[in-house]
Structure formats: structure tokens, C-alpha cells
Amino acid sequence: MGKTMYEKIWDRHLVHEEKGQPGILYIDLHLVHEVTSPQAFEGLRVSGRKVRRPDLTFATMDHSIPTLNRSFPFKDEVAQKQVEALDKNCRDFEIELYDLNSRNQGIVHVIAPELGLTQPGQTIVCGDSHTSTHGAFGALAFGIGTSEVEHVLATQTLKQYKSKTLAINIEGELPQGTTAKDLILSMIGKFGHDFATGYVMEYRGDAIKKLSMEERMTVCNMSIEMGARAGLIEPDETTFHYIKGRQFAPKEEEWEAAIQDWKQLYSDADASFDEVVTFNAEEVTPKVTWGTNPGQVAGITEKVPSPEELPEDQQLAARKALDYIGLKPGTRIDETPVDVVFIGSCTNSRIEDLRKAAEIVNGYKVAENVRALVVPGSYQVKKQAEQEGLSDIFTEAGFEWREAGCSMCLGMNEDIVQPGERCASTSNRNFEGRQGRKARTHLVSPEMAAAAAIEGKFTDVRNWNVKKIEGIRQ
Amino acid sequence: MIKPFDSHTGKVVPLDAANVDTDAIIPKQFLKRIQKTGFGQFLFYDWRFEDGKENEDFILNKPEYKDASILLARKNFGCGSSREHAPWALEDYGFRVIIAPSFADIFYNNSFKNGILPISLENEQINYLFQQAEDPEYQLSIDLKNQTVKGSDGFSASFEIDDYRKWMLMKGLDEIGSTLINENEIGQYEKQHKIYYTSSRS
Known part of the structure; x- marks a missing residue:
């Protein structure tokens, strides 16, 4: 064997x-x-x-x-x-x-x-x-x-x-x-x-x-x-x-x-x-979490589910999650506004992540009332992104460009989502209080986070009009 | 030193929530302390306190449950972050036993190293205990040696635990000491074991 x-x-x-x-x-x-x-x-x-x-x-x-x-x-x-x-x-x-x-x-x-x-x-x-x-x-x-x-x-x-x-x-x-x-x-x-x-x-x-x-x-x-x-x-x-x-x-x-x-x-x-289990990759769509654990997730074109539609053993958790996250069943994900956008964390803060996010951001401005930050995963990622001109794309659009660290993924430093604010985050946990007391976290990809920052709400990145980055120094 | 665990009798507080994560057990703002002690005051902080005042609706704050030493919860207790601050906070608050249908892996391990016994029971048993624990006077007795949980109402269940963890917990033993019994073997292993990156160390 x-x-x-x-x-x-x-x-x-x-x-x-x-x-x-x-x-x-x-x-x-x-x-x-x-x-x-x-x-x-x-x-x-x-x-x-x-x-x-x-x-x-x-x-x-x-x-x-x-x-x-x-x-x-x-x-x-x-x-x-x-x-x-x-x-x-x-x-x-x-x-x-x-x-x-x-x-x-x-x-x-x-x-x-x-x-x-x-x-x-x-x-x-x-x-x-x-x-x-x-x-x-x-x-x-x-x-x-x-x-x-x-x-x-x-x-x-x-x-x-x-x-x-x-x-x-x-x-x-x-x-x-x-x-x-x-x-x-x-x-x-x-x-x-x-x-x-x-x-x-x-x-x-x-x-x-x-x-x-x-x-x-x-x-x-x-x-x-x-x-x-x-x-x-x-x-x-x-x-x-x-x-x-x-x-x-x-x-x-x-x-x-x-x-x-x-x-x-x-x-x-x-x-x-x-x-042994199988999973069909063809089913994958751009995802946004709607609840308070990473398994409570929906596609960008879907609606926030009603707890009654879910298996019985998930209903109580779903009700509590929706109460915390402040969303009603039936709300369209792509009509849900965001207050904060965080691009960073050990999940999505590497150079490729920043390149992909910058490609979405290039030529656009962060929506009014949205606070958006990019926290590179390491000093070396930060330097490379600066050399490639990615940091300029982010800052010109209105993103904050930070030093490397875990930052708003878990809010142990001063990078905290305020009570009741809704954050599109490229991190890994949408638990209650994770990014700050009463903070509402929605986990997404760097591309989806970048698009949410520009639109001020979750947006299907598959329909994004990408403005080609001229003179990229990769 | 870990408190040896032999048997324990105490009141039960029912925390009716699944997937209780370690962020909820001990929020991040309390992870900056460099000691192991004094975390109990911060246990479930965001649930227990509202603007610095006790949230009266939260079950741990109900006066009749304040001296409970057994925590009853739903599945996947302790998921998320590996922070050992979670069992430190539970132990310091006064919990010695946690009963749930299932536990997250890292939390389960961490509990044993801090004199806390996590016990998995079947869903029906857990449902029954949730009903019984509505009475704050309800007590459970845990006998680690015989691996049993008995209730003041005649409830009786046995639980699984591997012999090694049981023995370590009953004796309150330091695992490092027990591993170092095999120190020579570790040394022998190191002589033949290749770790490539060490050649590139300056």
C-alpha cells in the first residue's frame, strides 16, 4: 500500500x-x-x-x-x-x-x-x-x-x-x-x-x-x-x-x-x-461572505440568504450572524455598501495580490466616504510594489499605503474598523469583533476589494472596465 | 505548573452558540500582555461588557450562573486563532471543564496544557444538558479516571479521551520534561536529518 x-x-x-x-x-x-x-x-x-x-x-x-x-x-x-x-x-x-x-x-x-x-x-x-x-x-x-x-x-x-x-x-x-x-x-x-x-x-x-x-x-x-x-x-x-x-x-x-x-x-x-471529496472549480464565482464565519458565503450576483432556506443546524448561527452583520435576507450582495476596504493579511498581501488589485484601481478614484488601505505583507513586497509603480496607482486613487504588518486583519494595532462599519477585507476571518468591536467584515479577493473601494459597494469584478496600466515597471 | 485534574463537580453555564471562536473568547486587544495570568477578567469581553458595563443579558453575567465551573456550548468550540490566551482566560475565570459536541483542533490541544478538560458528547446528550442547565443549580460531576459525566438528575454519560492526554492531565505533568526523556534520540535524529536552508545561513 x-x-x-x-x-x-x-x-x-x-x-x-x-x-x-x-x-x-x-x-x-x-x-x-x-x-x-x-x-x-x-x-x-x-x-x-x-x-x-x-x-x-x-x-x-x-x-x-x-x-x-x-x-x-x-x-x-x-x-x-x-x-x-x-x-x-x-x-x-x-x-x-x-x-x-x-x-x-x-x-x-x-x-x-x-x-x-x-x-x-x-x-x-x-x-x-x-x-x-x-x-x-x-x-x-x-x-x-x-x-x-x-x-x-x-x-x-x-x-x-x-x-x-x-x-x-x-x-x-x-x-x-x-x-x-x-x-x-x-x-x-x-x-x-x-x-x-x-x-x-x-x-x-x-x-x-x-x-x-x-x-x-x-x-x-x-x-x-x-x-x-x-x-x-x-x-x-x-x-x-x-x-x-x-x-x-x-x-x-x-x-x-x-x-x-x-x-x-x-x-x-x-x-x-x-x-475523499470532489469539488467542481467550474462552479466558482466571485465570492463575498455575508455572515460571521467564512463558510457563510455567497456569490456576488446572489442575495443574502434567509436562515429558513438553510439546513436546520445552520439556522440559529445564520440568524445571529445576520443580526450582527446588519443585513436582511434577500438583500442583493451587489447592492451592499462598504465603509472600509482593507487589502492585506497573510491571505492576500503578496506582490501578485497587489498587482491584481492595482489593475482594477488604475484610473479610478476611491468612492467618497470609503476609507481604503493597502498594507503590503512584507518590506520586500512594499519595496517591489513601489518600484513597479503600484503604490502610486493606489495613492493616486485615494488608498492609504502602509508599512508591512498584519494590521486590520485582526486590529491589534490602531488599524481598526469602527463599530457598525462595513469592511470589504482580503483577510481570512469575518468573526464578530475580529476587525474591531461591532465591526462588520466581508471577506473577498483583492480584485473584489479594489472594485468595492471604487464603487462604494460590492461589485461584480467580472464586468469591470479595466484601464490598462501604461508603463508598468515589472 | 498545571493543576492536576482528577475529578470535578460544578455548576453548568449553557452558552447556546456554535463555532465560538477564540476571538470571541479573548478579543485581540488583550493579547498584548506578556504574562500568562490575569486573563479571566477579559473572557468573552465583547459579549460580557457593553460600553464598560456588564451586559445583563449575557448568560455568564446572570448572578445565578456566576459560580459555574463547567461551560456547555455547541459544536466547533474554540475555532479560529491558535491563541492560548483563550484557555488561559477560561481557566483564570474559573472554568475547569468545557462540554461541547466538538472542538477545534488547536484549542483542544491547548486546553489540556492548562488543566482544562474538554469533553465531547453526542448532540442528543448536549441538547439534554442544555435543557437541564436552564436550572442554574444543576450540577455535573466529571470523573476523569473512569471517563464519566454524571448529573444531579441521574444523567450519565461516558466520554472518549486518549490515554496519554488523560495521564498527563491527571498528573499535571510538564510535557517538555517528558519529551526530554528521549533527548538522546533527538540528538541522534539530528545527526542524519537534512535541512537544506541551514547551508545558506550566514
């Missing part, structure tokens, strides 16, 4: 196995940020332990930092203390830190791929649920709590139970005018917000193979929004091409060896998954 990709990676990293106990799994890459790590470092100090492999640990600052003026003192003293704590912890424990002055700073799930740290076949963890992003490279990557952060710091391993496996076979092609974000939102809508709990899921099929590396990251990023432990995509030429030449990519002879190694990372034809 063959093995799934997940089983191959698991077997390669299993240090110790004992009956009746979780296995000890080796961790190749540990990413650290300021919010979920201070208590872990404190735990090490209290018990007199060291970081076992500082050379496999990388830290950055992203969650609570300002995206306007980043020099000390911060307006938010508590956030500054947290950033200072990370700085001290990294110095004390000799961990590489990409701080606010570093050219490598950015959202943790943007910078690791960008630097070439994320590679196929690795085990990658971070105290952040969107670590699933790195699964796009065929790496087993998942979020952990702070106790486990401390465990990895101290032992470079985790005690893990083997997950069940789930294959999602995606048939057909994504229709013109739809995106990777629409694909993943459609799948969460179809299968449900907790469908994959306890599973490691593998996205398969031609529609996935045709996606760029950055689009694959968008898909895997939101695996956790289906409850999955991790999402995986088989590495291929797209993956290798993306990694090649990056700072931490293997060089010369080692590159060849690595490629041969990575080519073994596929699920064998006779491998068996615990669960």
Missing part, C-alpha cells in the same frame, strides 16, 4: 514512537512572532532551559505593530512592550530576529516563503493558526499554542498524534474572472467551517496545478478556516521555480539533490485517504 504525501513527511520526521502515546515529531522550521511567544520564553527562563536549535528558529514582528509611524515610542505602550520583549528574548536566546528595521520584516507567513525558508517536505510550526499557508509548498505546516511554542523552543520537536487524511479533488478549471480566494471561499461555503477538523487535507487536481505559488498560498492559508490541521499541495515545477535563487534556497549541487528529494513528495497512486 502506498503512502500519502502527509504520511511521507510524517515518517521522515518521526523521532520516537511508543504505543499508546503521541509520536515525537521533529520540527525543521519554527517561526516566532511577538504575540504568542513571550510566555513561552518566560517558561524557558523559569525552568532554566535553553533554545535547542536557535538556528532553526526565526522571529519577526507583525501582529501588534503600527503600520504608519513605526518608530518608538509607539502610541500603544503595551504593544511596544511586547515588541521589546521579543527583541530581548531573541537576544537572550540568540535567535535571528527580523525587526522593524530589517529588510526581511513582514507578516511571518509572507516572509518565510519570500526568503526561501519554506521548502517542500519540511515540518513548519508557528504560534499562529495561519501557518497552514506553507502547506502550499508541500510542507507539513500548522499552528500551535504557546505551550507548544515553548516545547519546540526547548526540544525542537512536538508530541503529535497522526491526523486523518482528506483529499479534495478539484475538477475542472477556475472560470475567467475568479481567483484562488474565490476558490477557497467556495470550498469552505460548500463543505462547512468545521468540515476538516482533525484532518490534514491535500488539495489535488488541475485547477490547483495551474495556480501560481502565491495563489496556492492563499488556498492553503485558509485550510484552518475549514478546521483542518494542515493543508498540502504536491510540489512541482511551479514550486521549484518559486524557491530557486531565494536567500535560503539550496545552492548549486545541493539544489539538484533537493529537487530530486522534493520530487518524491507526492501521494502514491495506491495511497489511501481516510476521506
Whole structure:
């Protein structure tokens, strides 16, 4: 019997196995940020332990930092203390830190791929649920709590139970005018917000193979929004091409060896998954969430559903969601106005996302009464977008152009959606209060967010009159 | 140190909501603290408080439920962010047991590391408990060793838990210490294990 990709990676990293106990799994890459790590470092100090492999640990600052003026003192003293704590912890424990002055700073799930740290076949963890992003490279990557952060710091391993496996076979092609974000939102809508709990899921099929590396990251990023432990995509030429030449990519002879190694990372034809489902990509349309979890989603040409139309076990949640989000059943999605537009987050803040959004924005102005901001995923994305002239397109249209960070995805800094405001957001969670107390979040693709900013309401981006960007410096 | 968990008897507060996410359990503005303690005051903050005042309609604020130590909820409890601040807040507030039809993966793991026992029961059992817990005096007794939940009305159910987590929780053991028993094997593994990016480190 063959093995799934997940089983191959698991077997390669299993240090110790004992009956009746979780296995000890080796961790190749540990990413650290300021919010979920201070208590872990404190735990090490209290018990007199060291970081076992500082050379496999990388830290950055992203969650609570300002995206306007980043020099000390911060307006938010508590956030500054947290950033200072990370700085001290990294110095004390000799961990590489990409701080606010570093050219490598950015959202943790943007910078690791960008630097070439994320590679196929690795085990990658971070105290952040969107670590699933790195699964796009065929790496087993998942979020952990702070106790486990401390465990990895101290032992470079985790005690893990083997997950069940789930294959999602995606048939057909994504229709013109739809995106990777629409694909993943459609799948969460179809299968449900907790469908994959306890599973490691593998996205398969031609529609996935045709996606760029950055689009694959968008898909895997939101695996956790289906409850999955991790999402995986088989590495291929797209993956290798993306990694090649990056700072931490293997060089010369080692590159060849690595490629041969990575080519073994596929699920064998006779491998068996615990669960197999299919999804038809042809069904995908531009999506907008209408509720307070990512599975509560509709197409742009649809209407806000009536809770009574939904399966019985979803009705109570739908009623509560509509009450919070302030929409009536039957409201047309494309007549729903927005107050705020946020383009950013570990889901959609990479250079391709910004290019696609800029293409929509070019030659237009942000609607009156709409506050729109673009927060690049990393310093490097920001610089590249500035070189390509994308930042000019955004600012000339009336967008704010910010420094890299998580920003309004979770509103830990001052980038908050005000109570009752409606936000078109390229992030990953539309939970109550996520972007601010009583803030109303609608998850969309970068293209849909850009169009909403211009129109002041959700708009079908498939009908957009794109004004070609002249003299783009890509 | 984790509080060892053997058995627990307490009142039950019914929180009738599915997909309770960790953003709701502990909103982001409270994640900037660098200690593990003192999060209980911020538990379910946006539901418990309205303009700084207690929201009287929220179930946790009803005086008759204030000393409950068992939280009853609907499916997919603890979904979303990996923040361990969620179990820190629940534990600090006074909860030791959470009963729901299902839990999100990361939250489930995090709970055990903080002396909280998450128990999954069948939907019918949960529905029954929601009815019973309308009486704030209703109590449940959890016996971890025998894996049972018993009610003051004669309700009785058994629950699943793997032996390792059960043992760790009953002893209040530190998992790092238990892993380091195998430290030599970790060292042996490292000698043969290839991580490509380490060659490119300056």
C-alpha cells in the first residue's frame, strides 16, 4: 500500500514512537512572532532551559505593530512592550530576529516563503493558526499554542498524534474572472467551517496545478478556516521555480539533490485517504461572505440568504450572524455598501495580490466616504510594489499605503474598523469583533476589494472596465 | 505548573452558540500582555461588557450562573486563532471543564496544557444538558479516571479521551520534561536529518 504525501513527511520526521502515546515529531522550521511567544520564553527562563536549535528558529514582528509611524515610542505602550520583549528574548536566546528595521520584516507567513525558508517536505510550526499557508509548498505546516511554542523552543520537536487524511479533488478549471480566494471561499461555503477538523487535507487536481505559488498560498492559508490541521499541495515545477535563487534556497549541487528529494513528495497512486471529496472549480464565482464565519458565503450576483432556506443546524448561527452583520435576507450582495476596504493579511498581501488589485484601481478614484488601505505583507513586497509603480496607482486613487504588518486583519494595532462599519477585507476571518468591536467584515479577493473601494459597494469584478496600466515597471 | 485534574463537580453555564471562536473568547486587544495570568477578567469581553458595563443579558453575567465551573456550548468550540490566551482566560475565570459536541483542533490541544478538560458528547446528550442547565443549580460531576459525566438528575454519560492526554492531565505533568526523556534520540535524529536552508545561513 502506498503512502500519502502527509504520511511521507510524517515518517521522515518521526523521532520516537511508543504505543499508546503521541509520536515525537521533529520540527525543521519554527517561526516566532511577538504575540504568542513571550510566555513561552518566560517558561524557558523559569525552568532554566535553553533554545535547542536557535538556528532553526526565526522571529519577526507583525501582529501588534503600527503600520504608519513605526518608530518608538509607539502610541500603544503595551504593544511596544511586547515588541521589546521579543527583541530581548531573541537576544537572550540568540535567535535571528527580523525587526522593524530589517529588510526581511513582514507578516511571518509572507516572509518565510519570500526568503526561501519554506521548502517542500519540511515540518513548519508557528504560534499562529495561519501557518497552514506553507502547506502550499508541500510542507507539513500548522499552528500551535504557546505551550507548544515553548516545547519546540526547548526540544525542537512536538508530541503529535497522526491526523486523518482528506483529499479534495478539484475538477475542472477556475472560470475567467475568479481567483484562488474565490476558490477557497467556495470550498469552505460548500463543505462547512468545521468540515476538516482533525484532518490534514491535500488539495489535488488541475485547477490547483495551474495556480501560481502565491495563489496556492492563499488556498492553503485558509485550510484552518475549514478546521483542518494542515493543508498540502504536491510540489512541482511551479514550486521549484518559486524557491530557486531565494536567500535560503539550496545552492548549486545541493539544489539538484533537493529537487530530486522534493520530487518524491507526492501521494502514491495506491495511497489511501481516510476521506475523499470532489469539488467542481467550474462552479466558482466571485465570492463575498455575508455572515460571521467564512463558510457563510455567497456569490456576488446572489442575495443574502434567509436562515429558513438553510439546513436546520445552520439556522440559529445564520440568524445571529445576520443580526450582527446588519443585513436582511434577500438583500442583493451587489447592492451592499462598504465603509472600509482593507487589502492585506497573510491571505492576500503578496506582490501578485497587489498587482491584481492595482489593475482594477488604475484610473479610478476611491468612492467618497470609503476609507481604503493597502498594507503590503512584507518590506520586500512594499519595496517591489513601489518600484513597479503600484503604490502610486493606489495613492493616486485615494488608498492609504502602509508599512508591512498584519494590521486590520485582526486590529491589534490602531488599524481598526469602527463599530457598525462595513469592511470589504482580503483577510481570512469575518468573526464578530475580529476587525474591531461591532465591526462588520466581508471577506473577498483583492480584485473584489479594489472594485468595492471604487464603487462604494460590492461589485461584480467580472464586468469591470479595466484601464490598462501604461508603463508598468515589472 | 498545571493543576492536576482528577475529578470535578460544578455548576453548568449553557452558552447556546456554535463555532465560538477564540476571538470571541479573548478579543485581540488583550493579547498584548506578556504574562500568562490575569486573563479571566477579559473572557468573552465583547459579549460580557457593553460600553464598560456588564451586559445583563449575557448568560455568564446572570448572578445565578456566576459560580459555574463547567461551560456547555455547541459544536466547533474554540475555532479560529491558535491563541492560548483563550484557555488561559477560561481557566483564570474559573472554568475547569468545557462540554461541547466538538472542538477545534488547536484549542483542544491547548486546553489540556492548562488543566482544562474538554469533553465531547453526542448532540442528543448536549441538547439534554442544555435543557437541564436552564436550572442554574444543576450540577455535573466529571470523573476523569473512569471517563464519566454524571448529573444531579441521574444523567450519565461516558466520554472518549486518549490515554496519554488523560495521564498527563491527571498528573499535571510538564510535557517538555517528558519529551526530554528521549533527548538522546533527538540528538541522534539530528545527526542524519537534512535541512537544506541551514547551508545558506550566514
